Amino acid sequence: MKQITATYIIVGAGLSGLTTAYALHQQGETDIIILEARDRIGGRILTKDGIDFGATWFQNHHEHVTTILDHLHIKKFHQYSEGKSVLVYNSMAPAHYFENDPSYPAAYRIAGGSLAMIQALATIHQERIYTNTKVSHIEEIENQIVLTTNQGEFKAAKVIVTVPPRIASQITFTPKLSNSLMKSMENTHTWMSNAMKVGLTFKKPFWKAKQMSGTLIGQIGCVTELYDHCCAKEETFALMGFVNEALRDVSPEERKSRILEHLQKYLGNEVLEYLTYEEKDWSQDVFTNTDAVKSIYMSPRYGNPAFQETYLNNKLLFSGAETSPIHGGYMDGAIYSGFNAAKKFIAQD
Numbered sequence: 001m002k003q004i005t006a007t008y009i010i011v012g013a014g015l016s017g018l019t020t021a022y023a024l025h026q027q028g029e030t031d032i033i034i035l036e037a038r039d040r041i042g043g044r045i046l047t048k049d050g051i052d053f054g055a056t057w058f059q060n061h062h063e064h065v066t067t068i069l070d071h072l073h074i075k076k077f078h079q080y081s082e083g084k085s086v087l088v089y090n091s092m093a094p095a096h097y098f099e100n101d102p103s104y105p106a107a108y109r110i111a112g113g114s115l116a117m118i119q120a121l122a123t124i125h126q127e128r129i130y131t132n133t134k135v136s137h138i139e140e141i142e143n144q145i146v147l148t149t150n151q152g153e154f155k156a157a158k159v160i161v162t163v164p165p166r167i168a169s170q171i172t173f174t175p176k177l178s179n180s181l182m183k184s185m186e187n188t189h190t191w192m193s194n195a196m197k198v199g200l201t202f203k204k205p206f207w208k209a210k211q212m213s214g215t216l217i218g219q220i221g222c223v224t225e226l227y228d229h230c231c232a233k234e235e236t237f238a239l240m241g242f243v244n245e246a247l248r249d250v251s252p253e254e255r256k257s258r259i260l261e262h263l264q265k266y267l268g269n270e271v272l273e274y275l276t277y278e279e280k281d282w283s284q285d286v287f288t289n290t291d292a293v294k295s296i297y298m299s300p301r302y303g304n305p306a307f308q309e310t311y312l313n314n315k316l317l318f319s320g321a322e323t324s325p326i327h328g329g330y331m332d333g334a335i336y337s338g339f340n341a342a343k344k345f346i347a348q349d
């Protein structure tokens with residue numbers, strides 16, 4: 001079994017962990033290792049066939065997202081919303097249409113998909129990211145922290161755990177962390193861990209030809225929200241949205257057939273000419289969700305002050321979207337907490 005040592009070990013190669021690695025590197029710190037349980041980097045950021053199955057949008061007030069995109073020279077673009085949008089509010093009534101108010105600022109998307117940001121952040125650390133490496137035990141031994149994983153032991157002077165708090169509560173800490181901290185971790189809902197997305201690609205954006213935006217909204221439908229998801233360069237054409245959680249328990253075949261029927265009804269027969277159809281149910285992903293799924297539609301409170309403290313004699317910090325007092329749960333919170341964790345450790349030196 002391996003035994004690898006570094007000054008900094010970051011647990012989790014999601015947006016927060018990779019931001020911390022990037023920020024430490026900017027300060028001249030290069031002895032950094034990132035341990036990631038999944039076989040891929042990005043965590044709740046996942047772009048496949050140009051479709052963002054995880055985080056997608058940000059707004060003007062998400063200043064940390066803008067900052068990091070500027071650093072990485074990645075462009076943003078507005079969510080397409082021109083033309084007629086569909087409101088499904090009553091399954092018996094015909095579709096209602098509405099137009100988006102052009103004076104209301106549309107959300108931004110990330111050119112190349114949200115994963116572009118992850119890949120750019122990871123470039124400098126490519127060799128030092130260990131995927132398929134799940135941390136199960138974090139122990140303070142003398143002046144070091146020893147991390148036990150399925151791939152052997154790792155040792156560090158400083159550790160940043162960026163795993164969503166509820167998932168991090170499954171890690172064993174020695175000496176034990178206080179009961180109140182463990183309770184705070186267990187009680188912190190992982191934002192969007194209940195979400196299920198669907199994405200379809202097409203040869204052409206047929207909805208635009210019909211002066212439709214591709215937006216479809218309605219809690220009673222099989223797809224509760226759907227949006228145009230063409231790429232920034234208008235070279236790939238797609239629709240992406242959220243699946244009604246009531247369909248979670250039906251068979252994949254039935255779910256797909258009901259979703260297609262719903263979209264065909266409101267957007268037209270061209271829906272059936274899709275090139276690819278894919279779903280992602282985050283509730284089934286053990287590195288995001290632990291719960292028997294319960295929907296949470298309102299933003300829970302994030303940024304518990306306990307997550308801002310240092311532990312194990314100043315050698316352990318928590319970070320990640322749910323620990324952030326600013327825009328907790330969102331990409332902006334993940335980036336804010338990522339920069340903040342690096343700052344705290346640098347300030348110790």
Ligand SMILES: Cc1cc2nc3c(=O)[nH]c(=O)nc-3n(C[C@H](O)[C@H](O)[C@H](O)COP(=O)(O)OP(=O)(O)OC[C@H]3O[C@@H](n4cnc5c(N)ncnc54)[C@H](O)[C@@H]3O)c2cc1C
Pocket residue numbers: 011012013014015016017035036037038041042043044045053054055056057058133134135136162163164167171191192193195196197282287288319320321322329330331332334
């Ligand atoms: C469907 C969906 C839609 C979303 N939409 C938006 C949106 O439009 N806008 C927005 O701002 N935000 C959105 N979000 C939220 C956004 O994805 C998160 O805020 C952000 O990606 C969190 O980053 P993070 O690094 O804090 O956590 P994560 O991305 O969860 O990263 C944590 C990492 O830790 C790893 N890990 C877990 N356990 C272990 C272990 N024991 N050992 C080692 N590694 C481990 C995980 O695999 C993961 O890679 C969405 C999320 C989802 C799921």
